[in-house]
Amino acid sequence: MSISPILLLGGTGQIGHFTIQALRKRYPDLPLLIGSRNRQKAEQVAGALDNAEGVVIDPHADDLGLGQRPIGAVAVLYTDHRLASLRYAHARGIAHLGISTGLYEVAPEIAIHMQRPDTAAMVLGYEWLVGATTIATLTAAKAYSRVASIRIGALVDEEDWGGPAVTEDFERFTSVISSVLARRDGAFVWRKGEDAGFAFRAIDGTELTASGFSSIDIAGLAAVTGASDVEFGIGTGISSSRRAGGAKSTEIIIELSGLDDAGKPLRTRHAVFHPGGAAPLTALGISMVLERLAGLDGKPATEAGLFFPYQILEHGEYLERLTQEGGRLMALPCA
Incomplete structure (x- = not known):
């Protein structure tokens, strides 16, 4: 089965490091795009991994500077004030997970989802340590x-x-x-x-x-x-x-x-x-959400909708991991 790469925006940070570890532990061949505004950091992280590529993110471009390449799911691990990653994912029907938005900041994100609620899954991963x-x-x-x-x-x-x-x-x-x-x-x-x-x-x-x-x-x-x-x-x-x-x-x-x-x-x-x-526990939730969004576990990928992590994760499986x-x-x- 051909799997489109998972895009990790902010994948060069501490939480990105643990998320990559968690994903690769279960899916060693999963292709990853390590997104950063710093080319050197992105390429350095990707260079230490198999089947990974460092990419420079342009938050001012509609395509984030990624062109037409296929993406399985997007996770943004920092605060995206422009909502560039969400707009990119939503316009292309790609499932999206954000983890850094404050409770008082959710309205603009929900407004984007409401325009086309049937386009892709959107996960509000702002719970403490993502589930x-x-x-x-x-x-x-x-x-x-x-x-x-x-x-x-x-x-x-x-x-x-x-x-x-x-x-x-x-x-x-x-x-x-x-x-x-x-x-x-x-x-x-x-x-x-x-x-x-x-x-x-x-x-x-x-x-x-x-x-x-x-x-x-x-x-x-x-x-x-x-x-x-x-x-x-x-x-x-x-x-x-x-x-x-x-x-x-x-x-x-x-x-x-x-x-x-x-x-x-x-x-x-x-x-x-x-x-x-906190970082590896956060990464556990992120990796399991991405697994469900992209259907990496062989089950159907999460359908379009607006979700909290606890709504798409199997609770017993989470506690077992x-x-x-x-x-x-x-x-x-x-x-």
């Missing part, structure tokens, strides 16, 4: 007949803030809007100041303070579960693994409350853990 949070939360929520509240605390190790693109994203998010989205008592509200944060405990029980963050997970989880209270926060500190003398890792603490199948009150705590940190990488979804004791 890791939502898939784990929805898995934990299976124990409930009704979910009342969801509180998610993402622990980012002080040594694990990623590369320049990640830093740029967070600086933009915090400078443009000072309020933080949450759902309280069934209403979506914008919180400020001390009202925007909360405390949560890491895997090893250490208490941390989370600053509220307007993750699109809030909207997706509220829609799926109907939870009347949903909030998301990021805490920076020392991960539980590093505190125990090991290497940095990434943790996502998920606290749920509601009713069990018998109608009795239920509270649970779970954690998503990955020993490599997480375990294969040394991570896991674990149950934690409640206070």
Whole structure:
């Protein structure tokens, strides 16, 4: 079977590096286009790989400077302020994944999709670590007949803030809007100041303070579960693994409350853990989304539509691959 190449825009960065590793682990012969505005960087990365080509991206050109070459799917791993990659993919019916758009920035992207909603699949990959949070939360929520509240605390190790693109994203998010989205008592509200944060405990029980963050997970989880209270926060500190003398890792603490199948009150705590940190966990989600968009696994490629990652990924398969990488979804004791 002839497979068109996957185009990775920003493939020269840290997340691009781990995404390439994840894709090549399962599909060693998959052709890749490593896109960058820097020819030297693109060619350097591609030169170290088989069946890969470095390409210079022109965000001002309708064809991104790529001409008429076939593309299987597009992933943009940085903030594309011009939406050049989305316009390119949408005009040609190519499936597209973006991971760096802020919650308040989605309207222009959705507007492009709405003009021709039947042209290709478009994935809003802005969930925290591209599906890791939502898939784990929805898995934990299976124990409930009704979910009342969801509180998610993402622990980012002080040594694990990623590369320049990640830093740029967070600086933009915090400078443009000072309020933080949450759902309280069934209403979506914008919180400020001390009202925007909360405390949560890491895997090893250490208490941390989370600053509220307007993750699109809030909207997706509220829609799926109907939870009347949903909030998301990021805490920076020392991960539980590093505190125990090991290497940095990434943790996502998920606290749920509601009713069990018998109608009795239920509270649970779970954690998503990955020993490599945030970048390889993000790459796991990106690679699995691209797999589904392009039909690399032999199943039909994802049909046209607008999706979150958790809507097109098979949750059990995702958690199995997480375990294969040394991570896991674990149950934690409640206070």
